[in-house]
Amino acid sequence: MSETPQTFTLHQYPEKLIVASLPVGAEIPEWAESASLFAVIATATETTLVCAGRSAPKKVQKEGPFTAFAVAQTLEFTMTGVLHGLLAPLAEAEISVFTVSTYPTDWILVPTEQAEEAAEAWRRRGHTVTLAPVVK
Numbered sequence: 001m002s003e004t005p006q007t008f009t010l011h012q013y014p015e016k017l018i019v020a021s022l023p024v025g026a027e028i029p030e031w032a033e034s035a036s037l038f039a040v041i042a043t044a045t046e047t048t049l050v051c052a053g054r055s056a057p058k059k060v061q062k063e064g065p066f067t068a069f070a071v072a073q074t075l076e077f078t079m080t081g082v083l084h085g086l087l088a089p090l091a092e093a094e095i096s097v098f099t100v101s102t103y104p105t106d107w108i109l110v111p112t113e114q115a116e117e118a119a120e121a122w123r124r125r126g127h128t129v130t131l132a133p134v135v136k
Contacts, residue, residue, distance in 0.1 A: 006085055009072040010122060011132035013037070016112055018053035018064035019098050021046065031055040036132060037068045037107055039100050050100060050109070066098065067115035069129070074104045082106060089121040 013036040022029070026047045028040060035052035042048075053064050075082055083099060083106060090097055090110065095118050098109040110118045119129040 006079075006082065007126040007128070008082075008086065009128040009130065010069045010086075010108075010119075011072050012115065012119060012129055013068040013070070013132045015068070016053050016065035017050060017068055017109060018056055018062045019066065019109070020049045020051070020056060020060050020062040022049055022060075023047065031057060035068075037070075037100065037109075041100075050098075063098075065112040066109035067112045067118075068107055068109050069115075069118070070107045070132070071105045072130075075106060085125075086122070086127070089125050090118055093117060093121045095121070 015035040017035060017037060024045060024047060025042070028049070032038075032049055033052040033055055037050055038052075039050040040047065041050075053062070056062055071082070071086070086106070086108060087097060087099075090108075095110050095114045100107045100109070108118075122129055
């Protein structure tokens with residue numbers, strides 16, 4: 001029995017983000033500016049920072065700029081295949097990604113120069129891509 005693939009609305013955010021590598025146990029640096037997505041991911045062997053890239057020093061090991069897309073709907077923890085369904089069209093289009101999951105949803109970062117190509121790949125699969133609403 002074939003199941004109809006899930007379709008989602010994705011919000012596209014305007015800021016240019018970076019993904020930076022920091023030393024193990026690093027504190028959040030003063031240059032790290034909040035944006036639509038601000039994340040610190042720390043493990044026993046690494047610290048990764050996702051933030052606005054406008055003030056990041058040149059000497060910091062980083063990748064970007066990235067454009068962030070977030071699934072607009074709240075995703076239940078029991079849902080399966082969400083990222084698979086969203087990442088497959090990007091893999092087929094040879095667009096690399098960096099993903100972050102938050103409590104209510106999933107975020108997908110794509111290289112800014114491929115953001116429109118990513119949005120079009122999702123639209124071809126039935127997803128909706130809109131500009132993110134302004135949060136006041």
